[in-house]
Amino acid sequence: MRRYLRLHRIFVVQYLKRLMEYKVDFLLGAFGLLISQAIQILFLGVIFSQIPDLQGWTFEEIMFIFGFSLIPKSIDHLLFDNLWMVGYRIVRKGEFDKYLTRPINSLFHVLVENFCVDAFGEMLTCVLLLGYAIPRLNLPFYWYTIPALIVVVIFATMIYTSLKIMTAAISFWTKASGHIIHMLYMTNDFSKYPVTIYNKAVQTVITYVIPFAFTAYFPASWFLTGKDPLFCIGGTVIAGTVLMAIALFVWNRGVNAYESAGS
C-alpha cells in the first residue's frame, strides 16, 4: 500500500512536469469546462426568472444539487481520466502490453498514469455553486455531517470510476469501447436535477440500473433535508461497493482475455 502511494506521487509529479509545457492548453481546457457549466446555470437562471420554483425545488436547492453532482464527477475526472484512453486507443493499438510488463497492478497503473487538470474547471464551478447556495439555504448540521460528506464523496466517486472501469474493460474483448463508455457516462447528466422531475422508468434506471442518482440527488437531498439517511447515504455506499466489485471482476477477466495487437 505504502509503495503504491509513493508511486502515485511520482506519477503525478511526472504528469505535472509534462503539464507545465502546455500551460495555455491547460487553461483552455479548464476554461472550456467552466463555460459549459456556466451556460447551463444561465439556462436555469432564465427558467427561474419566470417561475418561483421547479416542482417544489427552489433555485438555491437546484444549485446545491447541481454543485454537489460536480464533486464526485470532477474528482473522478481529475484522477481517473486515463480509462477513456483504454477504451479509445490503448487496447486497440496494443499499448496495453506496457502495463502488463510492469511489476504493479495493471489497473492501478492505468488509473494513476494520467492526471486530468481540465477537471479544475468543474471543481471551480462546483465551489462557486456550493458557495452561492449553502449560505442561502438553511441546511441541517449535525456532528456527523462532515464525516458523512467524506464517505459519500468517496463512494459516489467509486460509482463513476467503476462504471468507467467496466465499460473500458469491454475493449479487452471488442478492441475499442470508447463509444460505450461515452454512452454510459452521459447518463450522469440526469443526476444534476432532482429525480422527481423524471418519469418512473427513468427514475428506476438511474436509481437501480445505472445508479448515478446516488452520486448527487439522493445524498444531496439528505444534506438538504436530513430525511431518509439510510437510503440516501447507505444507498450510495452500497451502490459504490457493488459496482466496484463488479468492475474489478470484469477488469480482471478482461485482462486475461487481452490478446495484444499482433504485428
Add this chain to the structure above:
Amino acid sequence: MSRMKHFLRTYKPFTRAGVQEMIAYRANFICFFIGEIMSAFIMYFVWKAVFLSSDSESFMGFTMEDMVVYLFIAFLTDYLTYSDGAFAVGEEIIDGSIAMRMIRPCSFEMCFLFQELGNRLISFAMIFVPLVGGVEIYRYAVTGAIRLDPLCFVLYLISTVIAYMISFYFNVCYGFMAFFFKNLWGTTLLKETVVSFLSGGAIPLAFLPSGLAFVLDILPFASLRYTPIMLYMGMYSPAQIAWHLALQLFWLLVMIGVSKLIWRSAVKHLSVQGG
C-alpha cells in the same frame, strides 16, 4: 456541363469512402447518438417540470409543444450540420502529410467536403426519420392534428444545407488554428460550448435579453442552427424568411473567403522537412 461531370467524377470516390467509413463504424455512431440524445431528454423533463410549475400555457412565447419541437429539431440540426472533416488539417500540417494533398490534382477542401458529405449522408439516413417522425408523432398526439407544414419543411432542409456549408468552412478555419494548441479536447470543448450557446443550442435566442438576442441573430452562429429551427417551426414571416436565408448565404461567402485566405497564407509559410 462536361466540367461539372469531371468535377463530380473526381470527388465521387471521396464520398464513397465517407459512406463506407460511416457504415463500418455505425455501432460507434449509434452509441454516441444515444449518449448525446440523453441530454435532449433531460431537457424535455426539465421543461415538463417548468410547465407543470408555471400557471400559464406558454413560457416566454413558447408552449410545451414548441419547446419539444425546439429541443429535438435543435439536436437534429446540430447533428446534420456537425463538421470535423477539416479538423485533420492541423495535424497534417504538423506531420507534413499535407504535402501529399498539395500535389494531388484536386482541391484540398473539396476532398474533405465530399468525404464528409458521405458521412453526413449516412447519419442523415439513420437519424433523420426517427427524429422528425418522433417529433411529429408527439405533436399529433398532443394536438390531434398534423402540424408539419410542407413549406416549412422544405425551407428547413434548404437552410440546413447552407448551415452545414457554413459549419464546414468555419471548421476549416478552426482546423488551421487548432494546430497551435495541443489540448484539442479542451479547445474543442470550449469552441463547441460557445458556438452551441451563441447558436441557440442551450436556450432559444428569443429567451435572452432583446439587445443580446438581436446581436446574436445577426452573428454567423445563428445561421448555424437557430435559423433552420425557426424555419421548421414556422416562426418567421415571409420577410423574415428572406432576410434570414440571405444572411445565411452572406455568412457562407464570408467563411469561404476567410478559409481561402488562411489556406493561402498557410501554404506560403509551410515548410515540410524531409519526406
